[in-house]
Every structure is written in structure tokens, then in C-alpha cells.
Amino acid sequence: MRTDSPQTIYRKNYTPPSFLVESVELGFDLDPARTIVANRIKLVRNRDGKHSDIELHGEHIELVGVRMNGKRLKPGQYTLSEHGLTIRKAPAKVTLDIETVLAPQENTSLSGLYVSNGNFFTQCEAEGFRRITFFPDRPDVMAKYTVMLRADKEKFPVLLSNGNLIEQGELGDGRHYAKWEDPFKKPSYLFALVAARLVCQEERYTLQSGREVLLQVWVEEGNLDKTDYAMQSLKNSIRWDEQRFGLELDLDRFMIVAVGDFNMGAMENKGLNIFNTKYVLANPRVATDVDYAGIEAVVGHEYFHNWTGNRVTCRDWFQLSLKEGLTVFRDQEFSADMIGTDTGRAVTRIDQVRTLRQAQFPEDAGPMAHPVRPDSFVEINNFYTVTIYEKGAEVVRMMQTLVGRDGFRKGMDLYFARHDGQAVQCDDFRAAMADANGRDLKQFERWYSQAGTPVVKAVTQYDAAAQTYHITLAQSCPDTPGQTAKLPFHIPVAVGLLGADGKDLPLYTDGAAGQGTVVLELTEATQTFHFSGVAQRPTPSLLRDFSAPVVLDYDYSDAELLHLFSHDSDPVNRWEAGQRLAMARLLKLTADVGAGAPLALDATFIAAQRALLTDATLDAAFRELALILPSETIIAERMEVVDPQAIHTARQFMRRSIAAALKPELLAQYQANQTPGAYSPDAQSAGKRALKNLALAYLLIAPQAAELELAQRQFDAADNMTDRAAALAALIHSGAPDGAASALKSYFADFEHEALVIDKWFAMQAGAPGTDVAAVRKLMTHPAFTLKNPNRARSLIFNFCGGNPSQFHAADGSGYAFWAEQVIALDALNPQVAARLARSMDRWRRYVPALQAHMKAALERVAGSASLSNDVLEVVSKALA
Ligand code: PHE
Ligand code: ZN
Secondary structure, eight states: OOOSOOOOEEGGGOOOOSEEEEEEEEEEEOOSSOEEEEEEEEEEEOTTOSSSOEEEEOOSOEEEEEEETTEEOOGGGSEEOSSEEEESSOOSEEEEEEEEEEOGGGOOSOSEEEEETTEEEEEOTTTTGGGTSOBOOSTTOEEEEEEEEEEETTTOOEEEESSEEEEEEEEETTEEEEEEEEEEEEEGGGOOEEEESOEEEEEEEEOTTSOEEEEEEEEOGGGGGGOHHHHHHHHHHHHHHHHHHOOOOOSSEEEEEEESSOSSSEEOOTTEEEEEGGGTOOOTTTOOHHHHHHHHHHHHHHHHHTTBTTTBEESSGGGHHHHHHHHHHHHHHHHHHHHOSHHHHHHHHHHHHHHIIIIIHHHHTSTTOOOSSOSEESOGGGGOOHIIIIIHHHHHHHHHHHHHHHHHHHHHHHHHHHHTTOEEOHHHHHHHHHHHHTOOOTGGGHHHHOOSOOEEEEEEEEETTTTEEEEEEEEEOOOBTTBOSOOOOOEEEEEEEEOTTSOBOOEEESSOEESSOEEEEEOSSEEEEEEEOOOSOOEEEESGGGOSSSEEEOOOOHHHHHHHHHHOSSHHHHHHHHHHHHHHHHHHHHHHHHHTOOOOOOHHHHHHHHHHHHOTTSOHHHHHHHHSOOOHHHHHHTOSSBOHHHHHHHHHHHHHHHHHHTHHHHHHHHHHTOOOSSOOOOHHHHHHHHHHHHHHHHHTSSOOHHHHHHHHHHHHHOSSHHHHHHHHHHHHHHTOHHHHHHHHHHHHHHHTTOHHHHHHHHHHHHTSTTOOHHHHHHHHTSTTOOSSSHHHHIIIIIHHHHHOHHHHTOTTSHHHHHHHHHHHHHHHHOHHHHHHHHGGGTTGGGBOHHHHHHHHHHHHHHHTSSSOOHHHHHHHHHHHO
16 A cells, blocks of 8 residues: 555646746757766746746656756755755756756656657656656746757667757767757647657648648658558648638648557647557558548647647646647547538537547546546646547537637637747636637636536427427536536527428527527526427427537437437437437336346337438438447446446347348348448548448347358458458457457458557457456467557457446456456556556446445555555545545
8 A cells, every 4th residue: 555645736726937948958868778868958037936946847767967057066955856856046047957867668657758669759748758857847838949869870760859950960889860959939748759760751741821841750661551641631631720720830840750659649749749650550451441530630639739739838737628628629620621511520520429428428427527627636647538638629619609610710810819839728718719709708617617517408388379489498517526516507509490391490589590500508507598480399409519518308209309310400419319219218128127027129219220221311421320329338327326237238139129120221231331442531431331330240240141151251352451340340249259260360360460450359359248357368368468558458458448348347346356457567567558447447336236346346456556656546546535
């Protein structure tokens, strides 16, 4: 058990830095076992500072020596602790020369300077720079950097850092050097270096202004055939930001570097983005449609950070969503615009809603719930969450809904006019939006300060004689850790009314008139909105386009839902109606499983599924999404007491019933949605493949020889990974062991040297309901498995603990014991990754008592283990609190 208790850091305790940094000169003598870092910083006393002590952060590094204004400081002239170095009562202007020594090859945390496959990389967000040198490692200290890299030329022919290459040459003794200068001031978390044996695809690209820039994508030599899509996505991102927001690339050179060992998706270091290989490498043979979409989104995301994050950065880490929420919103809009069609946009929107429900709503209802702008944290790395990112993006989206697209652009323009080059707060963004549009967004601030998912309860009333319609909306928000009695939010609720013919009725209401949709602004606890001239009793389409991240509670009848499902002009609500139809039945089935009652699925529901599946006027991508049933996790969130086995049985029953009833239609759609010709990842083709492969999965639920053969044939003949992986997954899930075993074997042999493809191999098995704890343990002994590589650990362990509920929640608690072991083992290597795995137990209090007891024991076992990181300790102690 740890004896020291970790410190909680509070937003209210923010104090400005006592010293600012004018310039930084870094010199690296790179050696995997022993790297020497020379750091010359020019500091000046900050007028807003509270005292004259220089406070430098530093962790896990060895201090060789420090000079102040040229004079060596003796140990009594500074204090050195586990967390940093302090020089008391320093003069107003000082130059410090600090030398540190590090062992990058021992660094398994992948934060700071580390070695991956023999190459050097850095990761400095959030607090990794302090693992390289002593420095005021906080985002409100922005400085100009010059970086000298020295390394063995044979082993590390490529030396990269931020900004522009200003000098390079030989050093004799087989070493060479490169000197880089970043013309822009930046916080330390955006520093990066790469020293590696890599090759690049490069291209000169002309900006809209006519200026030419150099774009590079750096990868290991064997991956040069997988860089086209990342490069294309980068060019699309550059063009899109010019057109949509008038934002131009401010550098002459922009680099993307792929690394196989990485904790997150990618990192927006100035001019030198470092990416998880998963979000760079693609060709049809190894990458799926989902991978391609992920690459486009993440390349866009990191590129867009150059303005929203780098040019304007965060004052402190409590403001993280200022850059992340806004940048996710921007990458979402980019992906939607790249598809271009209305249904294409809707499909991306539906995906976002699914992510919110699958991951963010549970977070907001659990022990780690926190506001979009948190008030406190123990370990900032634990706050790179779906709340900061995805809910943060929803908050930005709501502002756009309130001020309109043009108004939003005005707000962005004002934001940059005011804050370019500064480190600011979430409030500053909201103020720019409000001021540019003459809108009062004061109450809107609560989206930043109050945690929890609001519930909006709707009640409607139609008066045929007066031809009026009333919608009463009442909002509430559950308590979250440390927060009770929440105040009303400012919620945009987009609404349409459908007539009996399924068409939108014209809308006349107090605040607004609209063709098909009006945005009601709910600001009170309860509010009634009146519509006049309503000639018939309408079917309300509420919260169109998911206009706010809330739970909408409205007592729809099946008939109304079927009406919306077939006719709503808003595709998101069409999808939503289908989800509601399915959810009502899944909850009933789950209760029936629990009660031992016989299970049945009504013909109405089957008919609706059939109509949807076969409606060729609808995009394949939309049909596929609408046919996916709410996940076991999403069903669980709707229950007071969760019995994962009952949920699994109920959902499987529904899937089996659909498969049995629609077999001929599924087969017909399987055939109709083939995509002959050369593979292309475009949305149209990807949608067809998705629908075809969903049909295949259904056909393999209770397969006969013909279906097994169909999957096997697809597996053998596939010329792309989307179809190959889908066939393999269908075989694995079918539970027909022979088919899957040989396919798994040949897949492994074909792709043994493609790490990302082998990740899929582990992931597919980890997530299959037939894979129990023992099978996962066996997979861990496979020579290709390692805990040290985060992608590999995620593929097997995370996908089992988070994506295979019926096995993870085995009645004997063996899944939880496995979880505890892996959290502890991972924590010794990589606390950030371990803490993410620790989160899979967040919702333990919701489970049936027998499981709860096992879960609690597992949590206590982790909490009680020796030398736990702050990362994991924060997660498990909040879970147990
Ligand atoms: N800032 C990165 C992003 O959102 C994420 C990240 C955080 C990467 C911390 C590494 C470490 O794009
Ligand atoms: Zn980001």
C-alpha cells in the first residue's frame, strides 16, 4: 500500500508564473542508454508573478549541474526535490544553463524522451517535457526554441525537431548534427524531436495564398507504401481550414512522423506531428474503411490544432477542452464536409451520438465524472477523456447551433483577433462567440462548470379546436461527485413536427418560424413552447440532429416511432426512432430473461427492420447504422441494476430472431452491396461494404454450411482488409470453431509482419463472446503478444475488459481478477495506459450484488498494491470512494 497520498490540484489555486522564458536553446547528445541534455534558458521576472523564486519542474531525470548567469550554483543555492528545482530570490533577468542525463531506452512510460524500435521520439503533453530537462513546464510559459541534435549518423540518419532546419553537418566519429529553429513561441508541451532511421513521402504544396510549403510523412522504410492516404488527408485538411475558417498554415514545413509505440492517437507538436502508426499507415491490403476514416479524422485533428491549440493555447490544464473540444468539433466538421452529402453528414453525426452514449454518458454518470472544464485533478493524464474531447465538442457545436454557421465563423475570427499568441481560458472562447454575435452566453457557461448528462423531459399537448400545439420541456441533471443541486442549462432543442403524410409541417411559434425545424432555447427548469396554425395532431421530432448532449425523455408510442422511423426528414432522428424501438424491446427482453419468462420478438419490429434493410432509396451507410442494435453497454446504462448475462442473452436473442426472419433479405443485400473493381475508401463504397458485412454477420449467427462457405469465400477472395477482417470476425463470432481456426491461422501467417493487422487479430478474438478469460490468458502467451506496446495491450486486454461484457463479467469474478493483474502489471511499465484500463471498472456499483462484491475486491486489490502510480491510484480510489 502506498503511504503518501497524491496531491489534488485545484483550478482555483492558479497563480501566474513567477518567471517567463524568453528563449530556450537545447542541445541533445542522443544515446539510447545515456543521453545528455544541455538547456540554456533566458528567464525574466513576470510582472504578474507573486514572488521572485524560479520554479522549474523536473522528474525522473538526473541533474548534472546548473549555472546561473555563467556561475555554477552549489547545492545550497537551489533546492532539488522529486518534482523539480527551485532557486529562491533570483534576480529579475537570468540565464540558466542546466545539464541533465536521461536513459531513454529505459523509459517505458512513453512520456518524455523514449526509444521505440531503436528510434528516438518524444511525447511532452501534458507534462513530459519535465522528464527531459528542468523547466517551467506549464502551458502559460511560451518561448522560442532552438534545438541542436547530435547522434550516430548510421543509426539515426534523420534528425527532426520543430520549425525550420537551419543547419546540419558531420561531427566526425560517425556522428552528425542538425539544428532546428521554431519561429513561433510555444509552450513546452509542444516541443518534439525525432532521431531515427526513417524515410519519407514528401510533396511541395501550394497554399491558397500562393505560398509553397513542404509536406512530409515519415515512416519506417517498409511502410512507404502506406503513406498516400495520410498525405492526401493532410492536403485536404490544409485546404479545408483555409476555406471554412480562413486559417492558413503558418510554417514552411509540416511533418508527420509515425511511431509504433504511442500512448494516444497522435500529437500536435508544432510543425512535427507525431502519430501512432494506427493513424498514418494504410493501404487496401492492411487497413479497413474504419481505419481510413480514422486517419482522415486524426490527421485533420492534429493539423487543426495548429491554430486551435498551438497559436492559441491553454492557460492551464483545466482549460484542456478549450483546445480539444474545439479541435474535435473541427475534425468532425471536416470529416462531414469531406463526404459532402446530407446523409453522409448525418452518418457522421450518428457515429458521434453513438460514441457519446457508449462512452461519455457512462463517464458522466460514474465516479470519474467531471465538468468539461474540471475544478480539480490528481493526474492530468487521467483527464484526456471523452468528456473533455467529445462532450467538449458537443458544447462547441451547441454554440454553433445557437449563433448559426456564419455567426460561429465570426466568433472564431474574433477569438483569433483577440488571442493569437496567447494562453487563454474556455471563458475567452465563449466570450468571443458571444461578443461577435451580440449574444448573451452567460448561462451557457454551465456546460463548462457542471458535470453530468442533463435529462430533458418532454410533454406535448394538441388542441384541435384552436389548432395549437404545446411542448413542455423540463430539465434536470443528476448529482455527480462533488456537485449537487445543478442549475438549469442553456439547451438548444431542435424540433420539427411531422404530419400524417410524414412531411414536415410549417412551424409558427413565439420565438421563431421555420420551414421544417426550429431551435427552441430551453433555459428554465421548465418551459412551454407554443405552436400555432397546427392543422393536425403532429408527431414531434425532438432534438433533431442531436442538438444537445442530453437524454431526451418522451413517451413515444410505437406508432409514432414507426412514423418517424419511416419518414422523419432528419436522418439522425430517423435512426433514433429505430434505436428507441429496439431499446424498448431489449429492456423488456432483458427483464424476461431475468424472470425466466419466455422470449419473443413482435412482428411489427421485424417488419420495420425488413423495410429498412431493403429500402434501396436509403444510403447503405445509413441502413447499416440503423440496423445495429444498441450495444450491451448502452443497454446497461438504461438499467438500475445491471445483469450483463441477461443483457447479452436478450440482445443475442433479438439478433438471432432478426437473422432467422430476414435470411433471404440479408442474403439479397449481401449480394446487392458488393463493390466490384478496385478498392476505394470513399464513403459510398465504405457504406456498401458495411451493409454487406453486417448482412454477413447476421447470416453467420446460426450458420449452415452455405453461410460458412460464403464467409470463407469472402475471406479467401478479399482484395482488401475491410472484407477480409469482416469475414474473419463473422467466422469467429459464428462459434463454428473449425472455420475460424484455419482462417485465424492463415491470416496470422499472411500478416505476421504487419503489427497493426496483428492487433486486429488479437482484438477480434478478445471481443468475441466465445472467448473466455482462459482463452485471453492463452493469447497472452502468444509470442506476438507484449504488454509493452500500447496498441497490442489495447487490442487484447482492453478489448476483452471493455468490449466483451458477457465474458468479462463471468459470475466467478475471474474477469475482474484478470483485470486487477493486468492493471498492476501495466502500471509498472506505463501508468497512463494502466489508468485507462483501470477505468473499465468505473460502473461497478451498478451491477448485481454478486458481481459487485467481486468487483470491489478486485478494485481493493489494485488500490492496495505496492508502489502504485498516481494515475491508477486516482482512478481506483475515486471508484471506491
Ligand atoms: N493532444 C493530443 C490530441 O488530442 C492527444 C495527446 C495527449 C497525445 C497527451 C499524447 C499525450 O491530439
Ligand atoms: Zn487534440
